[in-house]
Amino acid sequence: MSLPxxxxxxxxxxxxxxxxxxxxxxxxxxxxxxxxxxxxxxGEQKIRGFLHLYVGEEAVAAGVMPxxxxxxxxxATYREHGHALLRGVxxxxxxxxxxxxxxxxxxxxxxxxxxxxxxTRFFGGNAIVGGGLPLATGLALADxxxxxxxxxxxxxxxxxxxxEGAFHESLNLAALWRLPVLFICENNLYAMGxxxxxxxxxxxxxxxxxTYGLATAHVNGMNVLAxxxxxxxxxxxxxxxxxxxxxxxxxxRFRAHSMFDAELYRDKAEVERWKAHGPIHTFTGxxxxxxxxxxxxFEAIDREAAAEVEAAVQFAEAGSWEPEADLLxxxxxxx
Amino acid sequence: MPRTTYREALREAHRxxxxxxxRVFLMGEDVGRYGGSYAVSKxxxxxxxxxxxxxxxxxxxxxxxxxxxxALGGLRPIVEIMTVNFSLLAxxxxxxxxxxxxxxxxxxxxxxxxxxxxxxxxxxxxxQHSHSLEPWYAHVPGLRVLxxxxxxxxxxxxxxxxxxxxxxxxxEHAQLYNLEGELADPPPxxxxxxxxxxxxxxxxxxxxYGGSLPRALEAAGALAAEGIExxxxxxxxxxxLDMATVLASVGRTRRVLVVEEAWRSGGLAGxxxxxxxxxxFFELDAAPARVxxxxxxxxxxxxxxxxxxxxxxxxxxxxxxxxxP
Numbered sequence: 193m194s195l196p197x198x199x200x201x202x203x204x205x206x207x208x209x210x211x212x213x214x215x216x217x218x219x220x221x222x223x224x225x226x227x228x229x230x231x232x233x234x235g236e237q238k239i240r241g242f243l244h245l246y247v248g249e250e251a252v253a254a255g256v257m258p259x260x261x262x263x264x265x266x267x268a269t270y271r272e273h274g275h276a277l278l279r280g281v282x283x284x285x286x287x288x289x290x291x292x293x294x295x296x297x298x299x300x301x302x303x304x305x306x307x308x309x310x311x312t313r314f315f316g317g318n319a320i321v322g323g324g325l326p327l328a329t330g331l332a333l334a335d336x337x338x339x340x341x342x343x344x345x346x347x348x349x350x351x352x353x354x355x356e357g358a359f360h361e362s363l364n365l366a367a368l369w370r371l372p373v374l375f376i377c378e379n380n381l382y383a384m385g386x387x388x389x390x391x392x393x394x395x396x397x398x399x400x401x402x403t404y405g406l407a408t409a410h411v412n413g414m415n416v417l418a419x420x421x422x423x424x425x426x427x428x429x430x431x432x433x434x435x436x437x438x439x440x441x442x443x444x445r446f447r448a449h450s451m452f453d454a455e456l457y458r459d460k461a462e463v464e465r466w467k468a469h470g471p472i473h474t475f476t477g478x479x480x481x482x483x484x485x486x487x488x489x490f491e492a493i494d495r496e497a498a499a500e501v502e503a504a505v506q507f508a509e510a511g512s513w514e515p516e517a518d519l520l521x522x523x524x525x526x527x
Numbered sequence: 528m529p530r531t532t533y534r535e536a537l538r539e540a541h542r543x544x545x546x547x548x549x550r551v552f553l554m555g556e557d558v559g560r561y562g563g564s565y566a567v568s569k570x571x572x573x574x575x576x577x578x579x580x581x582x583x584x585x586x587x588x589x590x591x592x593x594x595x596x597x598a599l600g601g602l603r604p605i606v607e608i609m610t611v612n613f614s615l616l617a618x619x620x621x622x623x624x625x626x627x628x629x630x631x632x633x634x635x636x637x638x639x640x641x642x643x644x645x646x647x648x649x650x651x652x653x654x655q656h657s658h659s660l661e662p663w664y665a666h667v668p669g670l671r672v673l674x675x676x677x678x679x680x681x682x683x684x685x686x687x688x689x690x691x692x693x694x695x696x697x698x699e700h701a702q703l704y705n706l707e708g709e710l711a712d713p714p715p716x717x718x719x720x721x722x723x724x725x726x727x728x729x730x731x732x733x734x735x736y737g738g739s740l741p742r743a744l745e746a747a748g749a750l751a752a753e754g755i756e757x758x759x760x761x762x763x764x765x766x767x768l769d770m771a772t773v774l775a776s777v778g779r780t781r782r783v784l785v786v787e788e789a790w791r792s793g794g795l796a797g798x799x800x801x802x803x804x805x806x807x808f809f810e811l812d813a814a815p816a817r818v819x820x821x822x823x824x825x826x827x828x829x830x831x832x833x834x835x836x837x838x839x840x841x842x843x844x845x846x847x848x849x850x851x852p
Contacts, residue, residue, distance in 0.1 A: 265600070299633030308632035315599060315636065320623045326589050327624060330596020330604075337552060337578060337602060358619075361589025368584070522634040523668045525692035 205478045208417060213479055216416045218493045219254035220472050223274035225497040226283060229505065230273070230290060230304075234451050238508075239290045242319075243304050244271040248414075248446030251471035252378050253278050255419025255441075256346065259427040265335075265345040266312070267328040270305035270319035275348060280312040287504035293511030300514055301522065321383070322356030324349055325375070329362045332371035336434065344430045346374045352383025354397050363404040366436040373436045374426055375401070378413065380445045385457035401438035413441030414469045446470070528709035533675075536682035536710060537567045537699065541605065544689055545575050548603055551689060554581035554590055555607030564609045565645055565704050591617035591642065595625045595694070598640035603689050608644040611660045611698070625694040626669030637692045641685065647738040647788055648836055649702040654824035657701075657832075659789035661737065662798075664696045665765040671695045672765040673719055676703065676740035678710045680763060683717035691719065698765075700738030700788075722763055722772035728756035731782035731849055734773055734799055736762040739786045739837055746786075746842035755850055765795060770802050777803055781812040782849050786837050791819035818845045 205213060227247055233239045246253070249271075257278035260266065268275040276286055281297050289296025290304050298308045298317070306317040315331065318324040328347030335343040353359050354377065366373045377397055381388050388395050398410040407429060411422040419441055426437045444466040448455050455463075479485035531539075544551045553568060559582040562569035572580040583590040587608060594606035608614045614621070625638045648657035665672045671691060675681045681699070688695040725740065726747050735743040740761050747757040758776050762768065777783045783803050785796035796817040803815055821835040 296633070298631060298635070301633045302631045306631040308635050310632075310635040316628070316632065318624070320619060323592075323619065323624060326592020326620055327596040327599065329589070330593035330598070331600040332596075333593055334597040334600025334602045337597070338600075358588055358592065361584070361586040362592070364584060365586065365589050365593055369581075522630045524629065524671070525637055 205417060205482050205484060210484045213484055214489065214493065215258070216254050216420065217472070217476055217479070217485070217490065218497070219258070219278050220250040220416065220475070221493050222283070222497045222500065223250045223253065223277055224472060225494070225501045226277060226286070226504070227273060229501045231447070231451070233290070233505070239304065241303050241305070242270070242450045244450050245447045246271050246274045248466065248470065249378060249380060249443045250274055251416035251419050251475070252376070252413050252441050252443055255416045256376060256423040259420070259423045260344065260346055262312070263340070263343050264313065265315060265328070265331045265343070267315045267324040267331070267345065267347045268317060269321075269324060269349055270317070271350070272307055272317055272348070273304070276307040276309065276314055276317070279309070279314050281307065281309045281314060283500055283504040284507040285309070287508040288511045291508040291511060292513075293508055294514040295507070295511040299522070322349065322353040322358035325353065325358045325362035328373050329366050329371060332366065332373045333369065336369070336371055341434065342431055344372050344374055344427055346376060348376045348378060350383065351377055351379040351381070351388055351397060352386075352391070354400065355383070355391055363401055363406060363436070363438070367405040370435050372430050372434045374430050375406070375436065375438045377438065377440045378443055379440055380443050382445065382449070382458065384449045385453070387457070398438065398440045401440075406436050406438045408438040408440070410440035410442065413443030414471045414474065416471055416475050444469070528711050530707065531678060531710045532704070533678060533681045533706040534565065534567055534704040536678045536714075537685070538569065538571070540682050540685035541568060541571060542574070544605070544685055545571070545579060547686075548689065550601065550603040551605065552579040552581065552602065553605045553607065554583050554594060556583055556585055556609055558582060558607050563607065565699070565701070568607070587613055587616035588619060592620035592624065594640050594642070595620050595638050598638045599628070599636055604640050605685070605689070606640060606642045608642065610656050610701075611644050611646040612655050612658055614644050614660070621670070621694070621696070622667055626667050629693060630669060638694045639689070639692050641688045641695045641697060643697045643699060645701045646698045647700040647702060648825045648832055649738065651827055651829055651832060652701075653827040657825035659737075659787075659820060661698050661765055662789050662793060662795045665795055667766075669693065670766060671719065672698070674698045674700075674737040674763060674765055676700070676737050676761055676763070678706065678708050679715055680717055682710060682714040684719055687717070687719045695719070698737060702738045706741070719764060720769065722769040723761045724758060724772070724776060725761045726757070726759040728758035728780065730756045730780060731784060731846055732758045732760055732773070732776040732780045733784050733786055733842065733846070734760045734762065735786040736765060737788070739788050742837060742839050743786045743842060746839040746846065749839060749843050750846055755846060757846060768799065768802070770806065773799060773803065774806055777807055778810055781810055783811070783815045784842070784845055784849055785817040786842055787817065788820045788837055790822050791817065792822060794819055813849050813851065816845055816849050818842050
């Protein structure tokens with residue numbers, strides 16, 4: 193499988209401010225550096241459980257997240273390190289969570305799949321495929337009824353969720369009740385190891401969403417500026433019309449589904465073909481060609497990200513384990 | 528005292544909640560124009576409007592999940608599910624989201640939603656509308672599970688449930704909707720923490736809840752005619768269990784019989800009896816016992832449905848056996 197033909201366009205980087213472009217490089221590099229280090233820490237058994245890496249898909253979070261406002265809600269999946277980070281959760285708190293330390297953003301109760309942060313309205317970290325969609329619909333209903341006009345709920349999910357009833361029930365409710373949800377489908381072509389064409393009778397997911405009466409768009413999710421422009425339009429539209437929108441981003445996961453995945457279901461050659469479309473090097477290549485970024489600029493960004501990651505590792509290492517005596521806390525509120 | 532029914536008491540509870548707190552709204556299948564499948568919400572649409580009395584599609588996973596999201600978003604939703612069997616379509620958001628979010632988020636996100644549903648048999652609605660799955664929900668940490676069985680509780684439990692910072696599941700037994708009686712005006716405030724002694728007695732303790740309470744009380748009346756004084760404890764709150772009230776009663780009577788409409792295996796009766804055995808084994812004068820629903824999908828035919836339920840005659844027989852020769 194390769195990129196759909198209509199997506200093989202190159203965005204004119206000079207249409208954007210240099211500062212904006214470098215910030216998007218920085219966003220993607222921060223995620224990449226964080227996750228490559230997490231993979232290493234997994235090997236060292238510092239991080240355990242499931243660890244789902246976003247490597248290859250960074251342009252999605254980097255394109256969408258800067259378009260949101262502080263009052264907006266974000267709902268994400270179990271592959272959400274990048275979303276949490278770019279939403280503003282500190283790398284320290286994320287890394288400490290991966291370690292299971294109580295300085296983590298979920299006090300060590302959640303782990304990699306359950307990052308939460310009240311301050312940035314980051315509602316998880318949901319490891320039930322499709323589980324975030326009804327939740328996001330309800331968050332938007334609360335904004336509508338409160339009312340808090342102008343709020344947007346951004347709900348990220350993979351294409352695997354489209355097979356769940358939760359997808360169809362949520363899109364129907366959001367459209368029926370006209371709720372301000374931006375449904376963001378990160379189509380990386382594989383639901384764990386099952387290719388889209390092996391699980392959906394029709395693989396045109398945007399067309400499916402449109403049958404519920406939502407406005408839709410789909411763009412190349414490997415191109416951060418294409419994502420950014422599409423997300424800007426979609427967020428603006430949801431904010432303005434207070435009606436739902438479905439945005440499909442075609443992307444690809446370069447690494448295994450989780451650390452337990454032997455990747456028996458796809459060819460190495462396919463992965464290599466997609467890596468040629470990698471979101472970081474294609475973008476930095478275009479920026480350099482346009483004279484908007486030098487190698488020294490990139491190295492500075494990369495160095496800064498690497499230092500941030502190492503500081504986060506130190507923070508997590510220095511963190512503390514919650515006392516076992518506290519085992520039963522936060523099951524229900526104290527009363 | 529004015530007369531009312533369980534259904535009307537529930538409706539008044541909704542009306543009060545909707546009037547007192549602008550964050551409260553009701554949603555579910557046919558709660559608006561139809562007036563509620565058990566007519567609990569009849570008239571509320573005209574009084575409170577479509578924004579707050581929301582008819583939903585037949586989409587339990589979607590609208591229960593949305594209710595949970597709305598609670599996370601700061602509102603106080605009441606979500607009605609027609610019957611407990613249909614709630615299985617919404618088990619994912621209830622168990623995997625509502626019950627877990629406070630914990631998974633390290634205490635950052637509570638889910639103050641109230642989910643109401645009809646439960647139980649007795650109306651010949653057959654196997655897909657008649658089960659008692661309260662014990663399933665009572666199994667889950669993070670949920671509070673209520674079973675109002677009196678007019679006072681039908682009227683009084685909803686408001687404190689809406690004040691609770693965590694998800695509350697409220698079971699209304701289908702046979703109770705027409706329960707009629709007197710209710711004080713203003714109605715008494717009730718808690719959502721404790722069990723209640725509904726009839727005092729010295730000889731044995733009948734522990735029950737929900738639709739089995741009237742049957743246990745009827746059995747207690749029949750036993751009294753034979754000279755056996757049964758104390759009847761209404762659990763009211765199925766999670767967390769108020770074992771102090773149960774144990775205090777058993778400490779007085781030294782005999783315990785749990786009456787539950789749900790299936791025996793894995794039911795709450797087993798849990799209550801296990802805790803009695805753990806806490807009060809040497810205070811018992813007889814082996815603890817239970818009368819439960821027969822382990823069969825609920826049959827349609829009336830005589831078979833009754834045979835599957837803990838009817839008063841079965842309770843009386845079990846109580847007699849517990850008293851010994």
